[in-house]
Amino acid sequence: MPISCPNFAVQSLHLRSSSFTTTAREINFTPRDFGISPPIFRTNLRPNSVNYSSRCNCSQTIFSAEAARDYDDQLKFESERYSDELEVAVKAVHMACLLCQRVQESLIAKGDDHVQSKDDDSPVTIADWSVQATVSWVLSDAFGSANVSIVAEEDVQELSKTDSIGILNSVVKTVNQCLAEAPRFGLKSPPNPLSTSDVLEAISRCNSIGGPTGRFWVLDPVDGTLGFVRGDQYAIALALIEDGEPVLGVLGCPNYPMKTELLSYHQRVLSTQPSANWDKGCVIYARKGSGGAWMQPLLRKEEKKFVWPNSASEIKVSTIDNPALATFCEPVEKANSSHSFTAGLAHSVGVRNQPLRVYSMVKYAAIARGDAEIFMKFARAGYKEKIWDHAAGVVIIEEAGGVVTDAGGHHLCFSKGMYLEGLDRGIIASSGSTLHNKIIRAVDASWNSSSL
Numbered sequence: 001m002p003i004s005c006p007n008f009a010v011q012s013l014h015l016r017s018s019s020f021t022t023t024a025r026e027i028n029f030t031p032r033d034f035g036i037s038p039p040i041f042r043t044n045l046r047p048n049s050v051n052y053s054s055r056c057n058c059s060q061t062i063f064s065a066e067a068a069r070d071y072d073d074q075l076k077f078e079s080e081r082y083s084d085e086l087e088v089a090v091k092a093v094h095m096a097c098l099l100c101q102r103v104q105e106s107l108i109a110k111g112d113d114h115v116q117s118k119d120d121d122s123p124v125t126i127a128d129w130s131v132q133a134t135v136s137w138v139l140s141d142a143f144g145s146a147n148v149s150i151v152a153e154e155d156v157q158e159l160s161k162t163d164s165i166g167i168l169n170s171v172v173k174t175v176n177q178c179l180a181e182a183p184r185f186g187l188k189s190p191p192n193p194l195s196t197s198d199v200l201e202a203i204s205r206c207n208s209i210g211g212p213t214g215r216f217w218v219l220d221p222v223d224g225t226l227g228f229v230r231g232d233q234y235a236i237a238l239a240l241i242e243d244g245e246p247v248l249g250v251l252g253c254p255n256y257p258m259k260t261e262l263l264s265y266h267q268r269v270l271s272t273q274p275s276a277n278w279d280k281g282c283v284i285y286a287r288k289g290s291g292g293a294w295m296q297p298l299l300r301k302e303e304k305k306f307v308w309p310n311s312a313s314e315i316k317v318s319t320i321d322n323p324a325l326a327t328f329c330e331p332v333e334k335a336n337s338s339h340s341f342t343a344g345l346a347h348s349v350g351v352r353n354q355p356l357r358v359y360s361m362v363k364y365a366a367i368a369r370g371d372a373e374i375f376m377k378f379a380r381a382g383y384k385e386k387i388w389d390h391a392a393g394v395v396i397i398e399e400a401g402g403v404v405t406d407a408g409g410h411h412l413c414f415s416k417g418m419y420l421e422g423l424d425r426g427i428i429a430s431s432g433s434t435l436h437n438k439i440i441r442a443v444d445a446s447w448n449s450s451s452l
């Protein structure tokens with residue numbers, strides 16, 4: 001029996017099956033018009049299952065009962081897509097946040113010497129390796145190691161040196177302490193504590209190099225390690241990429257308070273807030289195409305009986321589009337992004353507020369939560385941005401209603417391996433297209449006279 005369904009043609013564009021691609025084209029829309037990325041649109045095709053019959057005289061599309069059923073099935077399928085992966089990812093990041101809080105507290109309290117320097121002089125700590133091992137183990141246990149491919153920042157080279165034995169032992173202890181808590185999140189603990197070689201294996205299993213096809217996870221176990229060792233902001237970032245497009249993003253921000261006004265409070269977060277009588281820490285996540293981004297408060301590690309599932313609230317980008325009222329955020333270190341160039345851009349578009357300088361992908365979280373309107377990063381010429389520093393943040397900002405592109409206005413490309421290849425000058429994220437376009441025009445106007 002045919003069913004007349006008002007606005008069905010437009011609704012049906014959300015269905016993402018090949019049949020609807022045709023429907024969309026007939027009325028001059030493409031999946032991109034709806035923020036649907038082609039790789040997702042193409043997957044799970046169910047060709048010919050929709051009987052596109054005719055149009056009624058009031059311009060409403062008429063579909064068969066079979067089509068309506070198919071519509072419901074497809075909607076259900078879409079709303080459940082990646083739900084297992086997202087659930088495990090959120091739990092793994094949540095566990096990693098508690099792990100990091102413990103390590104950071106001990107590092108600040110004892111002035112721990114377990115901070116190593118990598119070949120590029122950047123810091124790496126027990127927390128970086130421990131989170132990588134933990135998340136790797138949790139994902140492999142949940143989905144089977146044969147099905148899990150991970151691109152991640154750390155390797156075991158430094159950790160395997162004979163003089164790193166003390167650090168390695170601390171990593172193994174930290175990982176086992178964290179995994180022992182897995183049942184509190186509804187996950188399994190390993191039947192026996194992981195051995196040193198199990199932990200090394202879990203870290204080095206994250207050796208995928210990414211690419212344009214298939215599915216892989218992208219993990220930055222501690223983003224903003226410098227902020228971490230200084231007792232300041234840092235993030236745990238996990239994304240899932242399918243056929244070159246990030247489809248899930250999870251950001252753990254253990255020192256980013258639920259109450260916005262505390263973000264501008266920078267240094268010595270831990271030492272001056274000892275009783276933690278404030279909602280410190282959150283986990284933010286989003287699924288590509290769902291049109292929403294969500295935030296959970298971080299469960300307190302000292303609460304022995306915390307209840308999972310945790311509550312979540314929806315987050316949205318700021319509605320401010322007047323540069324005079326906008327705040328921009330950028331890296332703390334001027335070695336990582338030119339502060340003078342961004343100050344010039346901000347001035348030329350009429351931004352008056354002081355920049356919010358925050359370590360790590362907490363900057364992406366700040367835009368998604370509506371705590372700032374613009375994020376800019378212009379690294380020195382020759383620096384290649386890594387996919388793990390951006391993938392999770394991009395999904396979250398876009399689903400919260402914002403925009404992320406390079407300075408040429410192109411989407412960031414996650415399909416060319418571990419680097420954001422072809423990045424045009426720098427990265428800009430904004431709460432909306434008005435501010436975004438102004439910044440892009442300002443970059444064009446001042447780029448040639450810059451020293452970047």
Ligand SMILES: Nc1ncnc2c1ncn2[C@@H]1O[C@H](COP(=O)(O)OS(=O)(=O)O)[C@@H](OP(=O)(O)O)[C@H]1O
Nearest residue numbers: 222223224225331332333335336358359360379383
């Ligand atoms: N020279 C240089 N230029 C640009 N970017 C660099 C550079 N060196 C490092 N990185 C990467 O920056 C990540 C931290 O970025 P942030 O925005 O947090 O910078 S800052 O720490 O606030 O200055 C940082 O991530 P983590 O290593 O995970 O901390 C690096 O991947």
Ligand SMILES: [Mg+2]
Nearest residue numbers: 122123153225
């Ligand atoms: Mg690093």
Ligand SMILES: [Mg+2]
Nearest residue numbers: 220223224389
């Ligand atoms: Mg990083």
Ligand SMILES: [Mg+2]
Nearest residue numbers: 153220222223
């Ligand atoms: Mg890192």
